[in-house]
Every structure is written in C-alpha cells, then in structure tokens.
Amino acid sequence: xxxxxxxxxxxxxxxxxxxVIDSKFGLPIALGQAEEAVxxxxxxxxxxxxxxxxxxxxxxxxxxxxxxxxxxxxxxxxEMRERHGLDFREFSxxxxxAIQYTRDAPAQGVAYYAEAIAEAIQSSxxxxxxxxxxxxxxxxRAIVGRSGVAVYRAGATKDIPGVRKYIxxxxxxxxxxxxxxxxxxYEALIANKVTEDEVEQVSIAGKFCExxxxxxxxxxxxxxxxxxxxxxxxxxxxxxxxxxxYNASLKPAVVLVKEGKARIIRRRESYDDLMRCDLV
Numbered sequence: 424x425x426x427x428x429x430x431x432x433x434x435x436x437x438x439x440x441x442x443v444i445d446s447k448f449g450l451p452i453a454l455g456q457a458e459e460a461v462x463x464x465x466x467x468x469x470x471x472x473x474x475x476x477x478x479x480x481x482x483x484x485x486x487x488x489x490x491x492x493x494x495x496x497x498x499x500x501x502e503m504r505e506r507h508g509l510d511f512r513e514f515s516x517x518x519x520x521a522i523q524y525t526r527d528a529p530a531q532g533v534a535y536y537a538e539a540i541a542e543a544i545q546s547s548x549x550x551x552x553x554x555x556x557x558x559x560x561x562x563x564r565a566i567v568g569r570s571g572v573a574v575y576r577a578g579a580t581k582d583i584p585g586v587r588k589y590i591x592x593x594x595x596x597x598x599x600x601x602x603x604x605x606x607x608x609y610e611a612l613i614a615n616k617v618t619e620d621e622v623e624q625v626s627i628a629g630k631f632c633e634x635x636x637x638x639x640x641x642x643x644x645x646x647x648x649x650x651x652x653x654x655x656x657x658x659x660x661x662x663x664x665x666x667x668x669y670n671a672s673l674k675p676a677v678v679l680v681k682e683g684k685a686r687i688i689r690r691r692e693s694y695d696d697l698m699r700c701d702l703v
Contacts, residue, residue: 424472424473424474424475424476424513424514424515424559425450425457425460425461425464425472425474425475425476426448426449426450426475426476426477426478427449427450427451427452427457427475427476427477427496427499428441428442428443428444428446428448428449428450428451428452428457428477429442429452429477429479429491429492429495429496430442430443430444430451430452430453430495431443431479431488431491431492431495432488433479433480433483433485433488433519434483434484434485434488435479435480435481435482435483435519436480436481436482436605436606436607438604438605439480439481439482439519439605440479440480441478441479441480441481442477442478442479442480442488442492448478449477449478452495452496452499457499458499458502458503458506458507461503461507461509462507465507465508465509472509472510473510473512473513474511474512474513474514474515474556474557475496475499475500475511475513475514475515476514476515476517476559477492477496477515477516477517478515478517478518478519478561479492479516479517479519480519481518481519481563481564482519482521483519483520483521484521484528484529484531486531486535486536486538486539486540487539489516489536489539489540489543490539490540490542490543492516493516493540493543493544493547494543494547496514497514497544497547497548497551497553498547498551500514500551500553501551501552501553504553511553511556512556512557513556513557513558513559514544514556514557514558514559515558515559515560515561516540516560517560517561518560518561518562518563518564518565519561519563520533520536520562520563520564520565521565522564522565522568522569522657522660523657524607524608524609524610524657525608525609525610526610528608533562533565533566536565537560540558540560541558544556544558563660564659564660564661567659567660568657568659568660568661569656569657569659570659571657571658571659571660571662572654572655572656572657572658572659573594573598573599573638573654573655573658573662574614574652574653574654575592575593575594575627575638575652575653575654575655576592576593576650576651576652576653577590577591577592577613577647577648577649577650577651577652577653578590578591578592578593578630578649579591579649580647580648580649581628587625587626587641588623588624588625588626589625589626589627589628590625590626590627590628590647590653591628591629591630592627592628592629592630592638592653593630594629594630594638594675595628595629595630595631595636595638596629596631596633596635596636596669597629597631597666597667597668597669597670597672597674598662598663598666598672598674598675599638599655599658599662599663599665599666600665600666600667601661601662601665602635602636602637602638602639602640603633603635603636603637604665608639608640609638609639609642609655609656609657609658610639610642610655610656610657611625611627611638611639611642611644611653611654611655612644612653612654612655612656613644613645613647613651613652613653613654614651614652614653614654615651615652616644616645616646616651619645619646621645621646622643622644622645622646623643623644623645623646624641624642624643625641625642625643625644625647626639626640626641626642627639627640627642627653627655630672631669631670631672632670638655639655663675663677668692668697671697673691673692673693673694673696673697674691674692675691675692676689676690676691677689
C-alpha cells in the first residue's frame with residue numbers, strides 16, 4: 424500500500440496530527456507527489472502496488488475527517504485508474520479512533536467509526552464506478568486502551584494553600600510520558616478507598632526531575648496518605664510502549680488479570696537489566 428497525505432486536519436493534538444500537508448508522513452495528493460509515487464511503484468519490478476493508505480492522526484473524536492479523507496483518496500484512485508491503470512484492491516483509512524481518558528471527554532465506540540467509514544467507502548465506490556476494495560483498519564488503542572491500568576504507591580504530599588495539592592507517586596513520565604509529551608489528561612482512583620465518599624482535588628505528581636511530570640492534574644479522589652494505592656485507568660494504550668529508563672529508573676512489571684486470577688507476564692526490571700549493555 425502507498426501512504427498518502429490527503430491534506431486534512433483531524434483536529435487532534437499537534438504531536439499526533441499526521442494527515443496535513445506539512446507532515447513527515449505520506450505523499451501529498453494535492454502537490455502531485457502521490458501520483459509520481461504511483462507511477463514509480465507500478466513501474467518497479469520489485470513492488471506490486473495493490474492499494475492506498477492514509478492515517479490522519481490519533482485521538483480523533485469525529486468520523487467526519489475519515490469520510491472526507493475517503494472521498495479524496497477514492498477520487499485520486501479513480502484518476503490513477505484512468506491515467507495509469509491502477510488496480511485499487513486494498514484500502515486502509517488508518518486508525519486513531521479516540522477513547523475516553525477523562526470523564527469530560529466525548530466517548531464514541533468503534534461501531535460509530537466503522538459505520539461512518541463503511542458508508543463513505545460504499546458511497547464513493549458507487550459514485551466512481553469502482554469495486555469495493557478490501558478494507559484494512561488499525562483500531563489500536565480502541566481495542567486495548569481501556570484494558571490496562573497503571574498502579575502506583577503514594578508517597579509524600581505537598582499542599583500549597585490556595586494553589587494546588589500534589590500527591591507524589593513511585594512512577595511517572597518514564598512509564599507514561601503522554602502527559603508530559605502531549606499534555607494528555609487522565610483520571611485517578613485510590614484503589615484501597617474506592618468506597619469513600621469524601622474527596623479532595625489533587626494532582627498526581629511523578630517522581631522524575633521534570634515539572635511536566637504530572638500524571639493526572641486536578642483530579643478528585645479520597646484523601647490520600649502515604650502508602651495508598653493510586654490507579655490511573657485507561658493505561659493500556661501507549662504508556663509502556665513509550666517507557667524509558669530515564670533517571671536510571673527501572674521499568675515496571677506487567678500483570679495479567681483474567682477470570683479473577685493474576686499472573687506476571689513481564690517481570691520488573693533489575694539494575695542488572697539496566698546496566699547489561701554498559702561495557703565500561
């Protein structure tokens with residue numbers, strides 16, 4: 424598949440916007456580079472071009488950008504069929520389906536995106552007299568995001584009267600860099616106090632030497648004391664894949680819970696692991 428840039432702003436966070444013209448990803452349709460790539464790929468003896476691909480970004484809350492991209496790509500495919508004999512058999516609209524990280528974020532299920540994408544593909548194919556291509560989708564975080572939680576131990580508290588109360592934990596941006604990198608928001612729960620009604624507003628601060636290392640900002644939780652178990656929900660997508668050993672920190676273990684039974688599927692790193700590549 425040839426990845427194209429349709430020139431669409433899906434109104435996602437700046438660092439995960441990939442469908443605009445000014446992007447390191449894809450070949451712009453509007454500037455003629457996509458057509459040049461089609462011709463080059465079709466003339467290559469080592470490649471067989473079977474379809475086209477776009478990816479507009481991540482955390483896309485509306486289906487409209489997908490539908491617009493499909494219309495643009497299918498018109499381009501029809502033009503390439505007429506000019507160069509492109510056999511458009513496969514198509515991927517990418518992924519980026521948003522999930523609900525915070526209570527105030529809009530929530531759409533996968534079915535919402537699937538129905539909109541299918542409708543746009545069917546209508547564009549019919550309008551342009553094209554056979555329906557094989558559809559490939561990349562739902563990513565929409566599948567696994569909600570299946571994971573990050574578990575921390577609460578440490579010291581810093582209360583700045585009239586400003587903010589911070590709760591420090593034993594992890595942070597080395598195991599979840601999304602808040603520091605993207606400004607992503609999360610909620611927080613206190614696992615050992617889930618039935619308590621009295622709450623206070625706090626920010627969950629990571630242990631690393633960066634002011635941006637705030638895992639959850641201004642969240643309402645029961646009163647936290649050192650030793651409490653702090654849980655960040657919706658940590659199944661793009662937390663540990665970004666994990667690093669910043670500040671010589673060790674990556675945490677991963678525990679799989681199924682049918683009430685828990686087992687470690689990846690052990691916690693040791694300092695031997697951390698230094699295994701050092702030669703001096």
